[in-house]
Amino acid sequence: xxxxxxxxxDKIVAKLESGVIPWRKPWKxxxxxxxxxxxxxxxxxxxxxxxxDYEDGRWATFKQLQELGGNVKKGEKGTQxxxxxxxxxxxxxxxxxxxxxxxxTVFNIAQTEGIEWTTEGKTxxxxxxxxxxxxxxxxxxxxxxxxGEIACYSPVNDAIKxxxxxxxxxxxxxxxxxxxxxxxxxxxQTRLNREGITNPIHFGTETYSLEELIAELGASFLCAESxxxxxxxxxxxxxxxWLKALKDHPKALFTAASSAQKSFxxxxxxxxxANE
Numbered sequence: 706x707x708x709x710x711x712x713x714x715d716k717i718v719a720k721l722e723s724g725v726i727p728w729r730k731p732w733k734x735x736x737x738x739x740x741x742x743x744x745x746x747x748x749x750x751x752x753x754x755x756x757x758d759y760e761d762g763r764w765a766t767f768k769q770l771q772e773l774g775g776n777v778k779k780g781e782k783g784t785q786x787x788x789x790x791x792x793x794x795x796x797x798x799x800x801x802x803x804x805x806x807x808x809x810t811v812f813n814i815a816q817t818e819g820i821e822w823t824t825e826g827k828t829x830x831x832x833x834x835x836x837x838x839x840x841x842x843x844x845x846x847x848x849x850x851x852x853g854e855i856a857c858y859s860p861v862n863d864a865i866k867x868x869x870x871x872x873x874x875x876x877x878x879x880x881x882x883x884x885x886x887x888x889x890x891x892x893x894q895t896r897l898n899r900e901g902i903t904n905p906i907h908f909g910t911e912t913y914s915l916e917e918l919i920a921e922l923g924a925s926f927l928c929a930e931s932x933x934x935x936x937x938x939x940x941x942x943x944x945x946x947w948l949k950a951l952k953d954h955p956k957a958l959f960t961a962a963s964s965a966q967k968s969f970x971x972x973x974x975x976x977x978x979a980n981e
Contacts, residue, residue, distance in 0.1 A: 709787055709806040714955050715751060716756060721948045726754045728925045729935040735805065736929035740765040740814055740822075741773060749962040750786040751926060755841050757784055759813040762929075763822070766811055775820035779871045783810035832932035836880040839931055840887065843972045847890045849883075856882045858889040860902050865890060881924060888923030891968040892916070914950040915964075921947075922965035927972065 720727040726889040728751070738745040740763040746754055754764060764784070767777055777783075785808040793802050814822050840846070850865045856867050865886045873879040892902030900906075901916025928935045951958060 708807065710956065710959055712808075713753065713787070714951070715957055717752065717958060718948065718951060720756060721944055721951070724941065724944060726944060726947070727756050728922055729755070729928075736926070737762040737764060738762075739769070739811075746786060747782055748966040749959055751921070751929070751959055751966075752962060753786050754784060754811075757813065759815050761814055763814045764811040765814070766809065770812065770817055770820070773820055775817050777812050778816055778818050781812060781816040783812050783816075783821075785809070786811055800874040813936075814930065817863045823843040833876050833880070835952040836877075836884075836927075836933050838884060839972065840880075842974065843887065844974055845895075846887070846972075847893070856886055858886045858902075860893055863890070863893055877928075877935075880931070880933055881928055881935050884924040884927040885920045887927070887972060888920040888965065889916070891971045892919075896971060897964075897967060909959070911954050913971075914954055915961055918947075918950065918957060918961040919964045926965060926969040930969075930973070 717727055736745055737751055744765070745751075754762075764786075765773070767783070770776060787806050788809045790805045790807070791802050792805055793800050795801075812971060814820070847858070848862075849867060850864065851867050851869045853866065854868055854872070856865075858865050865883070867886070869881075870876070870879050873882070889902060891897050892899030894903050899916070899919075901912050901919065904912075906913045906916065925935050
C-alpha cells in the first residue's frame, strides 16, 4: 500500500506544481468508466485517469479490448490505476482480512483500433439539467436558502446557504459550489456521520484539511457525472494551498478519495449504510 500511495501522491503533487488541479478534469463525454463493463472508475482512480489529456472517459485493459475485437495502437502507453484485493492471514490465532493495493494498466479508447466506438457528448444545456437532477434526487437532502455572499453548510441546522444564482459568473459555477456544500452535508450524523462535520474543527488542522479535500474531490466527481466544467478557483494561490495541505498530510489523499466516493454514492442514492 505504501508504494502505491507514494506513487499516486507524487503524480498528484507533480500536476499541482505544474499549475494543474488534476481532479478537475472536464470530461467531454461521461465520467471515467470501463468501456467493456460500463462500470465507473471510483475514488482515487477517477483522479488518476484525470491526469491524462484524453477527452473521452472510456477505458479498458488490453485483454478487455481484445475480447471486444480490437487492439491497442502500436506505440501507445497505458495509464495505471489502482486495483484492490483482499487477503486473509492468521494473527494471534485469529483470521484478519487486509486490503492490498496494486497497479494495473488501462488504455483510453482513443488509443485503440479495430473497434468502432460510438461518439459521446453532452450539450451545455443537458449538463445543467443533469446537475439539477442530481441535486433534486438527493434523498432527504438538507434545506437550502439564498442570500448574502458566502456559500456554506451548517451541520447544526442541516442547511446549505448559497448566494443567489445571479451572483455567480455562470450556471456551472453555481452547481460546482452547490455540489461542494452538498458533499459536506453528507457528513451529517444522520448520513455518513463524518468527523469533519459532526465534531467542531479548526482551520489548518488535519481534520479540517481532510474535510475540505473530501468536499473538493466529491464535487469534482459530481461535476464529471453531470458533464459540467468545474469552474471554481484555479488560481496559483489556490493551487499553492492544496499543495501545502497535501504535503502536510500526504496520507490524506487516499482517505479523502474514498470518503468522497462514499459521499458521491450517498447523493446519487447508491449507499445503504452510514460510515461507521
